[in-house]
Amino acid sequence: MWDAEQAECQNQLPLDQRGKAPLIGACKPTRCRNSTVTRTHAPIWLAEEEDLIAMSQDRRLAPPRREAVLIELADVQRITRAFKYQKDSH
Template sequence: MLPLVIDTINNNPQLRAQIADERDEEALLADEFPNLHLGTINHCMFDAPVAQRGLAPLLGACQPAKCRNSTITRAHAPYWVAEEDDLTARSKEPGLSPPRREAVFTRLTDVQRITRALEEEGRA
């Protein structure tokens, strides 16, 4: 159902959102949803002692490479592969500053750990 909706929106100019550039999009999201966290999809099992977990997941730590409660399923694979592709492309951008390039490669290593595990699981 969702692909049909997305295709309909993408193919109908009256339904498709028009955004000037990525900075405008980020500014709008930051203004409207200050607590919104954009990241690659996973499930948080939120399975920690009450005294340790607080009231919500710790977004900076809610990563499969950092937290045993962050769970990836086969259904998540397309999103992780897409992030890997985006990071690979970004790492090749000539104007990227050295610190940002290093951050991209660090994240790419974490993402590849997930995508490789998903590939191995698919072969089993």
């Protein structure tokens, strides 16, 4: 579904670098109408959720960073919730 004009990951790039390829590390499926997440992506997103949960529980984390991690975790859980629901339904 790659459509550079609609890809949120392209917004932070300089104009002359936009549209060449999706930036996987900047992918935000909950915010990008250009993104597609399927069952094959589940292990990646579930691992990301686990990492963010572990990071959020680190007592050494500065409060602003913890808040950023929790915001990112909420975004990731919008995706992982669907995978967990599908798993429980079958």
